[in-house]
Amino acid sequence: MSVSFKAYRQFNTPSLQGLSGLRVPLSDELSKHFSAERHIDRFALALAARRAVPIKELLESAEFYMRVRRRVRRQTMVDLCAGHGLVGVLFGMFEREVNSVVLLDRRRPASFARVLEAAAEVAPWITDKVRYVQAPLKQAGEHVPQGAGIVAVHACGVRTDRCLELAVARRSTIAVMPCCYAQTARPAPRALQAALGAELATDIDRTYRLERSGYSVDWSSIPESITPTNRVLIGVPGRSAL
Numbered sequence: 211m212s213v214s215f216k217a218y219r220q221f222n223t224p225s226l227q228g229l230s231g232l233r234v235p236l237s238d239e240l241s242k243h244f245s246a247e248r249h250i251d252r253f254a255l256a257l258a259a260r261r262a263v264p265i266k267e268l269l270e271s272a273e274f275y276m277r278v279r280r281r282v283r284r285q286t287m288v289d290l291c292a293g294h295g296l297v298g299v300l301f302g303m304f305e306r307e308v309n310s311v312v313l314l315d316r317r318r319p320a321s322f323a324r325v326l327e328a329a330a331e332v333a334p335w336i337t338d339k340v341r342y343v344q345a346p347l348k349q350a351g352e353h354v355p356q357g358a359g360i361v362a363v364h365a366c367g368v369r370t371d372r373c374l375e376l377a378v379a380r381r382s383t384i385a386v387m388p389c390c391y392a393q394t395a396r397p398a399p400r401a402l403q404a405a406l407g408a409e410l411a412t413d414i415d416r417t418y419r420l421e422r423s424g425y426s427v428d429w430s431s432i433p434e435s436i437t438p439t440n441r442v443l444i445g446v447p448g449r450s451a452l
């Protein structure tokens with residue numbers, strides 16, 4: 211079943227879908243695909259003017275954000291293994307109730323300054339909300355207040371599991387889009403891996419772990435034309451059926 215674009219609906223046009231997974235810079239040349247009438251498109255135009263990120267990165271982050279925003283948003287949002295920081299920045303730009311955004315990565319990339327500048331052009335309030343913490347994930351606990359919302363897109367392998375554990379410890383809402391399944395912390399049962407494949411089995415295992423910790427978990431996905439590792443797990447504490 212194909213999944214629609216929600217943030218940038220123009221990419222539902224088959225002729226544009228091929229662009230969505232490209233690692234080429236979002237540049238003035240691609241600006242014609244965005245309209246100045248919508249805020250989220252204006253952000254794309256501001257990023258394009260600065261050649262801040264590849265088009266794939268914007269679409270990946272924005273489509274993830276659109277699917278998780280309502281369930282995960284909290285006054286403080288923490289984007290773990292944030293890289294360019296687009297997901298956290300989108301929360302700070304477009305969610306009124308989010309008043310603080312922490313982006314954490316062991317290395318703050320040069321692209322972040324351009325991302326923040328582009329965001330401030332569209333949403334000037336963002337500058338005061340965002341803080342980039344350059345630190346390893348094992349120190350993330352110091353920066354995640356109780357009840358914050360956590361997001362982690364392609365945190366890679368075991369780091370996704372660390373993010374889930376931190377969420378449980380802080381009773382945080384959490385949304386992750388896992389990748390690099392070969393390195394997961396607790397491999398799912400061998401039988402499930404054999405029957406379902408390591409990726410699906412691992413995310414089922416993660417889902418049970420969250421539910422047993424008192425979370426209600428939903429799955430979603432972003433369009434596969436952006437990335438094949440497109441499954442999204444969304445966990446909200448306090449409503450588990452298990």
Ligand SMILES: C[S@@+](CC[C@H](N)C(=O)[O-])C[C@H]1O[C@@H](n2cnc3c(N)ncnc32)[C@H](O)[C@@H]1O
Nearest residue numbers: 291292293294315316317345346347363364365
């Ligand atoms: C695949 S990138 C994902 C970046 C971003 N979330 C995105 O969606 O584009 C993984 C990120 O994890 C960061 N990272 C890797 N190991 C880390 C660690 N131990 N602590 C903190 N960040 C780490 C890398 O610097 C990189 O930015």
